[in-house]
Amino acid sequence: MAIDITNHKCPACTGPLHYAGASGMLECDYCGSKYSVEEIEKLYAEDVAEAEEGFEANEIKKEKEKAEFEAMGMEWSEEETKGMKTYSCPSCGAELICDATTAATSCPYCGNPTVIPGQFTGGLKPDLVIPFKLNKEQAIKALENYYKGKVFLPKAFKEHNHIEEIKGVYVPFWLCDCEMEGSAMYKGANTRSWSEGDYDITETTYFNVMREGSLGFEMIPVDASTKMPDAHMDAVEPFDYSELKPFSTAYLPGFLADKYDVSQEASMARISERAENSIKSEMRNTVTGYSMVMTERENFKFNNKGVKYALLPVWMLSTKWNGKNFLFAMNGQTGKLIGDLPVDKGKFWGLFAAIAAPLAIISSLIWILL
Amino acid sequence: MTKKIISIIFAIVLVFGLSVCAYAEEQRFVFDEASILTYDEIEELNAKAKEITETYGCEVYAITFPGLDGNEAWELNEMLYAELKEYYGAGEDVVILMLAMEERQYDIMARGFGNTAFTDYGKDVMAEKFLDDFANDDWYWGFYDYMATCDEFLAMAVNGEPFDVDSDEGGSGLFGIIIAIVISCLIAFAVCSILRAQMKTARIATEAHDYQKELNLTNQYDRFSHRDIKRVYNPPQEDNDNGGTTVNSGGSSHKSGGF
Numbered sequence: 333m334a335i336d337i338t339n340h341k342c343p344a345c346t347g348p349l350h351y352a353g354a355s356g357m358l359e360c361d362y363c364g365s366k367y368s369v370e371e372i373e374k375l376y377a378e379d380v381a382e383a384e385e386g387f388e389a390n391e392i393k394k395e396k397e398k399a400e401f402e403a404m405g406m407e408w409s410e411e412e413t414k415g416m417k418t419y420s421c422p423s424c425g426a427e428l429i430c431d432a433t434t435a436a437t438s439c440p441y442c443g444n445p446t447v448i449p450g451q452f453t454g455g456l457k458p459d460l461v462i463p464f465k466l467n468k469e470q471a472i473k474a475l476e477n478y479y480k481g482k483v484f485l486p487k488a489f490k491e492h493n494h495i496e497e498i499k500g501v502y503v504p505f506w507l508c509d510c511e512m513e514g515s516a517m518y519k520g521a522n523t524r525s526w527s528e529g530d531y532d533i534t535e536t537t538y539f540n541v542m543r544e545g546s547l548g549f550e551m552i553p554v555d556a557s558t559k560m561p562d563a564h565m566d567a568v569e570p571f572d573y574s575e576l577k578p579f580s581t582a583y584l585p586g587f588l589a590d591k592y593d594v595s596q597e598a599s600m601a602r603i604s605e606r607a608e609n610s611i612k613s614e615m616r617n618t619v620t621g622y623s624m625v626m627t628e629r630e631n632f633k634f635n636n637k638g639v640k641y642a643l644l645p646v647w648m649l650s651t652k653w654n655g656k657n658f659l660f661a662m663n664g665q666t667g668k669l670i671g672d673l674p675v676d677k678g679k680f681w682g683l684f685a686a687i688a689a690p691l692a693i694i695s696s697l698i699w700i701l702l
Numbered sequence: 703m704t705k706k707i708i709s710i711i712f713a714i715v716l717v718f719g720l721s722v723c724a725y726a727e728e729q730r731f732v733f734d735e736a737s738i739l740t741y742d743e744i745e746e747l748n749a750k751a752k753e754i755t756e757t758y759g760c761e762v763y764a765i766t767f768p769g770l771d772g773n774e775a776w777e778l779n780e781m782l783y784a785e786l787k788e789y790y791g792a793g794e795d796v797v798i799l800m801l802a803m804e805e806r807q808y809d810i811m812a813r814g815f816g817n818t819a820f821t822d823y824g825k826d827v828m829a830e831k832f833l834d835d836f837a838n839d840d841w842y843w844g845f846y847d848y849m850a851t852c853d854e855f856l857a858m859a860v861n862g863e864p865f866d867v868d869s870d871e872g873g874s875g876l877f878g879i880i881i882a883i884v885i886s887c888l889i890a891f892a893v894c895s896i897l898r899a900q901m902k903t904a905r906i907a908t909e910a911h912d913y914q915k916e917l918n919l920t921n922q923y924d925r926f927s928h929r930d931i932k933r934v935y936n937p938p939q940e941d942n943d944n945g946g947t948t949v950n951s952g953g954s955s956h957k958s959g960g961f
Binding site: 482483484485515519520527528530531532533534535536537538539540541542543544545546547548549550551552553561562563564566567569570603605606607609610611613614615618619621659661670671672673674675680683684685687688689691692695696698699700 | 878879881882883885886887889890891893894897898900901902903904905906907908909910911912913914915916917918919920921922923924925926927928929930931932933934935936
């Protein structure tokens with residue numbers, strides 16, 4: 333079988349290399365040598381090209397073998413192989429069984445970081461990547477800090493739960509340049525009141541308000557992986573786009589990476605919804621000088637100005653407590669950490685009582701005294 | 703004007719004269735000259751008024767009359783009291799609720815110990831209690847509420863603490879405490895909810911403000927459409943913040959209004 337995956341190895345000692353966010357270089361786990369992304373790109377250009385070709389050749393070969401096995405009645409059922417692919421580790425020869433979208437992983441036998449460049453060939457190749465800046469230890473520390481100040485967090489959760497899994501993932505994102513244009517009609521009103529004799533008079537003056545225009549957007553991100561929960565990926569935003577770099581597989585060793593499995597077209601609905609909500613609130617903010625504003629009609633059109641395919645760094649941390657999984661995500665570039673925590677109902681109602689009881693006593697006393 | 707007064711006095715004399723004849727054997731406290739109550743209702747209300755009168759030594763009257771005939775409600779009530787005194791032996795310590803049906807006007811008049819028991823604020827509170835019944839033509843329950851309030855206020859006055867602005871009803875005090883507790887609970891729940899919201903930070907983004915450029919407005923206008931003017935009648939409020947009872951030169955205090 334042709335080689336379809338690549339291990340980035342240290343040119344000095346052949347130890348596995350991984351990308352280190354702190355130095356921005358690929359570092360050897362064994363001898364500590366450091367190499368720039370450009371150096372590794374040059375060194376491994378041939379291997380990557382070979383793996384890309386091998387990936388295509390193997391795809392054809394695997395299809396052929398599958399047909400042969402099917403004819404012999406030995407093939408796995410389609411349900412069993414659905415969404416899975418097999419590769420051979422170039423370091424130890426072990427068979428790696430991965431999701432169909434896996435683009436970077438590590439061998440479970442020898443631990444070598446492996447990249448599957450074939451997942452990024454042709455139209456599947458990402459345009460851009462933001463390299464990981466924060467490492468695993470920083471992600472764990474961030475999670476510990478995240479627990480602090482959460483008054484309703486069960487004590488046992490902090491003490492007894494442990495991180496089940498932590499993985500750095502280059503998540504596929506679509507970054508969409510777009511523009512919303514259109515118009516909105518509002519009814520503005522101003523009210524003034526005064527008294528004349530025994531009559532209270534209220535005068536309300538109404539205005540027809542119109543706004544027309546456009547609002548441009550630069551690289552609205554939307555995650556293109558069905559494996560990643562949308563709420564978690566949206567909540568770790570924003571990324572600092574000034575650190576976007578042209579894509580290179582040299583950023584991948586040491587991390588997981590997936591290719592997209594949600595198409596651009598399928599992602600447009602979420603992007604246009606966000607853009608539309610933004611222009612609605614921006615236009616509404618221009619309607620000032622009224623005590624009351626009612627929106628009467630809004631009509632906006634979405635213009636897609638171009639989409640880029642990017643891999644963005646996210647640390648995924650999962651913990652288990654009381655048989656329930658808790659998933660956290662940390663922006664691998666900015667360190668923003670999000671995730672849902674359990675609520676201790678006893679603490680919730682305890683604090684409720686601690687606030688409500690003295691307030692009720694004080695306000696009742698004030699009422700009685702006044 | 704003089705003619706009118708004479709005619710109304712004549713009517714009053716006739717009314718009370720007939721009443722005296724009809725009920726010569728016992729003192730009456732309810733006079734339904736507008737015929738809006740049934741016989742049983744009159745008897746029940748009369749029994750209650752009598753009981754209150756005997757308990758506190760302050761006479762409690764309820765009178766319905768066909769119309770004001772050009773007088774103010776308080777004027778008619780004073781005339782009615784004069785006739786009650788003349789023909790019926792009404793005392794100096796009284797409270798009278800009079801309804802003029804044609805104009806749908808009422809007047810509460812108090813004298814003597816009535817002035818002590820029914821302060822200006824007390825009369826306002828009393829009116830609130832019966833006005834909703836009278837507004838619905840529920841005459842019996844309106845008078846029933848009036849008498850129940852008389853009972854309550856006279857009891858307080860006899861105990862030396864007449865109902866006034868600084869001695870609000872027990873019910874209102876309890877209501878205030880309940881409101882205070884409810885508001886405290888709402889504040890506590892709002893604080894706890896804000897803290898609980900911090901436990902859930904994974905949310906779908908609904909806007910894209912981080913990625914937007916400047917809004918480019920190509921066309922805009924703000925045009926006058928129309929103007930609405932609403933006039934709401936706001937009758938002058940009697941200032942009774944200081945408590946007490948406002949007594950006129952004739953020794954009576956009044957509270958009048960529509961129902």
